[in-house]
Amino acid sequence: MWPDVVGGGLAAIGTALIAVAGLGMLRLPDTYNRINAVTKAATLGVVAVLLGVMIIEPSATAVGLLTPAIILQLLTTPFGSYAVGRAAHRSSSPLAPITHHDELHRPAPAYRAGPRR
Amino acid sequence: MSWVDVPLVALGTVMAVVIWRLVTGPANADRVVALDLGFVVFIAATALLSVRLDVAAVDILVLAATLLGFLTTIAISHLLERRPR
Numbered sequence: 078m079w080p081d082v083v084g085g086g087l088a089a090i091g092t093a094l095i096a097v098a099g100l101g102m103l104r105l106p107d108t109y110n111r112i113n114a115v116t117k118a119a120t121l122g123v124v125a126v127l128l129g130v131m132i133i134e135p136s137a138t139a140v141g142l143l144t145p146a147i148i149l150q151l152l153t154t155p156f157g158s159y160a161v162g163r164a165a166h167r168s169s170s171p172l173a174p175i176t177h178h179d180e181l182h183r184p185a186p187a188y189r190a191g192p193r194r
Numbered sequence: 195m196s197w198v199d200v201p202l203v204a205l206g207t208v209m210a211v212v213i214w215r216l217v218t219g220p221a222n223a224d225r226v227v228a229l230d231l232g233f234v235v236f237i238a239a240t241a242l243l244s245v246r247l248d249v250a251a252v253d254i255l256v257l258a259a260t261l262l263g264f265l266t267t268i269a270i271s272h273l274l275e276r277r278p279r
Contacts, residue, residue, distance in 0.1 A: 085197060088198075088201055088242065088245075089201060091238060092201035092204050092205060092238065092242075093204075095204075095205065095208055095234060095235060095238055096204050096207070096208055098208070098231055098234070099207070099208035099211045099212065099231070099235075100211075102211055102212065102215050102227070102228065102231055103211050103214075103215075108221055108223045108224050108227060111224065111227045112227050115227055115230055115231045115234070119230075119231055119234040120234075122234070122238065123234050123237050123238050126201075126237075126238040126241055126242065127237075127238075127241050127256065130241040130242065130244065130245055130253075133245055134244070134245060134248075134250060136250045138250040138251060138253065139244070139250045139253050142250075142253040142254055142256065142257050143241070143253055143256060143257075145257060146237070146253075146256045146257045146260045149257075149260050149261065149264070150237075150260055153260070153264040154264075156264070156268070157230060157263075157264055157267040157268060157271075158230070160267065160268050160271040160272070161223065161226050161227060161230065161267060161271045163271070163275065164223060164226070164271035164272070164274040164275040165221070165223030165226075165227075165274075167274075167275050168221070168222065168223060168274050168275065170221040170222075170223040170224070171220070171221065
């Protein structure tokens with residue numbers, strides 16, 4: 078009885094977080110804001126869903142397959158979103174008009190002071 | 195009709211949003227972000243489908259999609275980065 082309730086609650090929370098990520102994908106104005114929405118909400122959401130499924134059906138197959146999936150998801154999502162953000166800035170994806178300051182913006186180098194080695 | 199159908203329908207709606215963003219993303223980086231979320235939605239939907247069908251072996255797709263999603267995101271962002279302006 079209680080594994081269904083706890084696991085179902087976790088799966089519902091995870092699905093709600095993924096739905097929030099989808100809403101951010103629909104509404105946010107900028108590539109970088111969308112990366113923010115997808116990374117945070119979708120990571121926690123998918124981990125909650127997988128934990129809920131593991132609690133509902135704790136068979137050896139499910140636990141043995143879902144535990145590495147959870148660990149890999151938690152480890153790899155920051156790297157993936159970092160790579161996407163760097164590629165977005167380097168391929169000059171446009172910033173939203175409400176952006177105040179672009180920390181990564183570099184003007185073209187005019188000259189190099191000092192001796193070059 | 196079981197309770198698992200409700201989150202599955204919600205994930206289907208999110209997948210529709212992802213496909214819309216894949217088609218009409220203003221920049222190519224938006225399409226990469228949409229693909230990332232699409233893999234996340236696929237992973238969650240597959241895990242819920244294993245509960246719905248009561249087949250635990252479907253979870254191998256979850257593990258495979260986790261690895262494939264990470265490698266796809268890294269590879270496409272490298273392609274995007276090396277692209278000539």
